[in-house]
Amino acid sequence: MNTISESFVLALTMVANVDPQIVAVVALSMAVSLSSTLCSAAIGLPLGAAIAVSRFRGRSALIAVLNAAMGLPPVVVGLVVYLLLSRAGPLGRFGLLFTPTAMVIAQTVLITPIVAALTRQVVEDAWVEYREYLHSLGSGWFRSTQTLLWDTRWSLATVLLSGFGRAAAEVGAIIIVGGNIDGVTRVMTTAIVLETSKGDLPLALALGTILIAIVLALNLGAQGxxxxxxxxxx
Amino acid sequence: MIGRLARNALALVLATLAFGAMAENPSIVVASTTSTQQSGLFPKLLPAFEKETGISVRVVAVGTGQALDIGRRGDCDVVFVHDRVAELAFLAEGHGVKRYPVMYNDFVLIGPKSDPARVAGGTDIAVALRAVNAARAPFVSRADKSGTYEAELRLWKEAGIDIAATKGPWYRETGSGMGPALNTASAMDAYVLSDRGTWLNFHNRGNLGVVVQGDKRLFNQYGVMLVNPDKHPSVKKDLGQKFIDWLVSPRGQAVIAEYRIDGEPLFFPNAGTDS
Amino acid sequence: MADATGPDGLPIVVSGTDVVAGDTRVLAAIDLRIVAHRRTFILGPNGAGKSTLLRLLHGLVAPTRGSVTWGGRAMRPVRQAMVFQRPVLLRRSAAANLRHALALAGVRGKEATRRIAEALSSVGIEAIADRPARVLSGGEQQRLALARAWALAPEVLFLDEPTASLDPTAARAVEGIVHDIGARGTTIVMTTHQLAQARRLADDVVVLSAGRVAEHTQAVEFFRHPASEEGRQFLEGERL
Structure with a gap:
């Protein structure tokens, strides 16, 4: 049997047997990525909406920066967050390095630009349509932003899901700041890296299959x- | 409904964020090498220690050079690596308290069955490396700051080859860990220097096998050090020392000796020696 | 249903006003006075600047030169509402659209619910209160937009060609609602290029031509003897 079919069988077996170790790794993956998605939503949604409805000097430059930041190299983000959280770094006294919190921070840095940039786009499209009406009602900047975010909520759910997908699939940043510690910071992607290192390619691919299946299921749900x-x- | 969803999500976030600070068990962070983890030793050793002391050990497995750097920044409590020269430098810089020899294993030269350099069965690593060089046979080098790479460089020197000057396209510097380097060698039918532990626990062997072993120059010593708490106040001095003391105790040494794959021991305890 | 304290956003006075957009002068030297309790219709061919004038009066467009005052103040008053040619409806139910507008006007709770029910039934769409606004038919959407304006009980209601994209039946229904809102004492300013509509509904007529006010007269007078050349041509255009 070749590696690929072997790993599919293995993936199915692991899912069928509810392998507790796999369950723990999947649960941590989801918890970390969900947390970073929520953090990036808290920052990115208002930020993107604010940029969408505002006109100020340097706005287009800011949008360009935001769009470019959607492709931040994870390894660089990981390294910067590592240096910030390291005991020798400015935030060292909190002792966050090699914890899930550090991974949430790194992922939040990675996906906030994605959430903000896509939110800006979605909200601005709605803003073009609503602007005169909201002005006519005397709706202020804050209330208008609220209205627009609420009215684009279904599109924004997809935006957040893109962020979540990127966070869940990412490994470069979190393996640096999390350290891939068994039972503490080992998530699906870092486990895949480890199993690949050990040459256990079927197991690595089986884990990958489960990861892809989860992300796919979420996206299908969101599309529905x-x-x-x-x-x-x- | 949205409100309840948001509340549940928030609770989950808080739970995750509290994860790091959770006072489940006292724990220490050990920076170590990929070989100790990928050989399967730690998954055997650490539960035994945790069971006896209630201290959980969080292992960050990287190359020796990076592990020592983590120690230099004060981001771990203990370093457990295998590069005596680099370890002594770490001590001299004042980052470590004391170095304890723990165990050794050995390096082996791995090569393809086709054996283009005709070195299989040899016991002299210098002769073998000269043959690989002469045949310009593909050779995968870690080319990172790992203990294995440092050992490889020393061995080229022993063989009388200035590898930096003579290397050609046959000498492939991957800049990766032991496992990825083995994967690369397996895909390219190349020679590669590996620690025996990682090799024995490695699944994706392809056409590879051990071609040279048993040379005393292939000896690979592991040492453990507590990161200096005077320099890095966050170091958990007592817990870290407890781990070190246990490793070099008869109990810890016995667990190391008992770890075997297919009946073959991977590590040989030698605490208390001058290694 | 005029406010007990009396109209305070009226009269709307435009003096010596130009509006320039880009390098086009859309409105030039406008002097206009809109007084309370009248239905004023702004007439003119396409491109005359009707929509811009309406937005100027509503405070959505700022004058490039000159001034606009509402009841003597330069601040645009709150108690105005506008209905657009293509209704802007939020992605919510019909009732929620009204609730949103009322909340912005500070009307909440039971009072909001009462006004929503009243406004929806006034325009005859109480049956579709819970339907999503954006899947309604064109006529229903425009009636909903009118109900939303109605619920706000504005002092002045601006309407920008509200029937332009509707079929004749729906258009007549909208005209009826506009008439009813005017009958409550709400001041109405509406643009149209349909003379018949102005004939049916207008108290006063403003003829706009190439960004200038050609005349501002009582509707009865206008349809009998247009004072301006442009007004006469516009009326003759109808006869052709």
Whole structure:
């Protein structure tokens, strides 16, 4: 049997047997990526919406920076966060290096630009449509942003999902700041790296299959939600 | 519904963030090498220690050079590596308290069955490396700051070859850990120097096998050091020392000796010697 | 349903006003006075600047030169509402669209619910209160936009060609609603290029031509004897 089919069988076996170690790794992966998605939502949604409805000097430069930051190299982000959180670094006294928190921070740095840039795009499209009406109502900057975020919520759910997908699939940054410690900071992607290092390619690919299946299921769910919303809300 | 969703999500975030600070068990961070982890020794050793002391050990497995750097920044409590020269330098800089020899294993030269340099079965690593060089046979080098790479460089020197000057396209510097280097060698049917532990626990062997072993110059000593708490106040001095004391105790040494793959021992305890 | 304290955003006075967009002068030397409780219709061919004038009066467009005051103040008052040619509806239910506008006007809770029910039934769409606004038909959407304006009980209601994209039946329904809102004492300013509509509804007529006010007269007078050359041509255009 070749490696690929072997690993599919292995993936199915692991899922069927509810292998507790795999479950723990998957759960940590999801918890870390969900946390960083929520953090990046807290920053990126208001930021993207604020940029969408504002006109100021340097706005287009800021948008260019934001779009470029969508492709931040994970390893560089990992290294910078590592140096910040290291005992010898400025945030060293909090002792966050090699903890899940450090991984959440690194992922948040990576995906906040994605969330902010895509939110800016989505909200600005709605803003073009709503601007006169909201002005007519005397809706202020803050209330307008609120209205726009709420009215684009289904599209924004997809935006957040893109962020989540990137976070869950990323390894370069979190292996540096998390250290891939068994039971503490070992998530799906870092486990895949480790198993690849050990030459256990079927196991590595089986883990990869599970990761892809989860991300795929989430995206299908989101697409279904969006289609439903489009039908329901126009 | 959205509100409840947000509340649940927030609770999950807080739980995750609290993860690092959770007072489940006292724990220490040990920076070590990929060989100790990927050979399967730690998964055997650490549960035994944790069971006896209640201290959980968090291992960050990187190359020896990087592990020592983590110690230099004060980001771990203990370093457990295999490069005597670099370890002594670490001590001299004042980053470590004291170095304890723990165990050794050996390096082996791995090569393809086709054996283009005709070195299989040899016991003299210098002769073998000269033959690899002469045949311009593909050779994968870690080319990172690992203990294995430092050992490889010393061995080229022993063979009388200035590798920096003579290396050609046959000498492939991957800049990667032991496992990835073995994967690369397996894919290219190349020679590669590996520690025996990682090799024995390595699955993706392809056409590779051990071609040279048993030379005393292939000896690979592991040492353990507590990171200096005077220099790095965050170091958990007592817990870290407990781990070191246990490693060099008869109990820890016995666990190391008991670890075997297919009946073959991977590491040989030698605490208390001058290695 | 005029406010007990009396109209305070009226009259709207435009004096010596130009509006320049890019390098085009859309409105030039406008002097205009909109007074309370009248239905004023802004007439003119396409491109005359009707929509810009309406937005100027509503405070959505700032004058490049000159001034606009509302009840003697330069601040645009809150109690105005506008209905657009293509209704801007939020991605929510019909009722939620009204609730959103009311919340911005500071009306919440039971009072909001009461006004929503009243406004929806006034325009005859109470049955679709819970339907998503953006899947309604064009006529229903425009009636919803009118209900939303109605619920706000504005002092002045601006309407920008509200029937332009509707079929004749829906257009007549909208005209009826505009008439009812005016009958409550709400001051109405509406643009149209349909003379018949102005004939049916207008108290006053403003004829706009190439960004200038050609005349501002009572509707009855205008349809009998247009004072301006442009007004006469516009009326003749209808006869052709």
């Amino acid at each position: 939600l969006r289609n439903w919303a489009k039908l329901r809300h126009g």
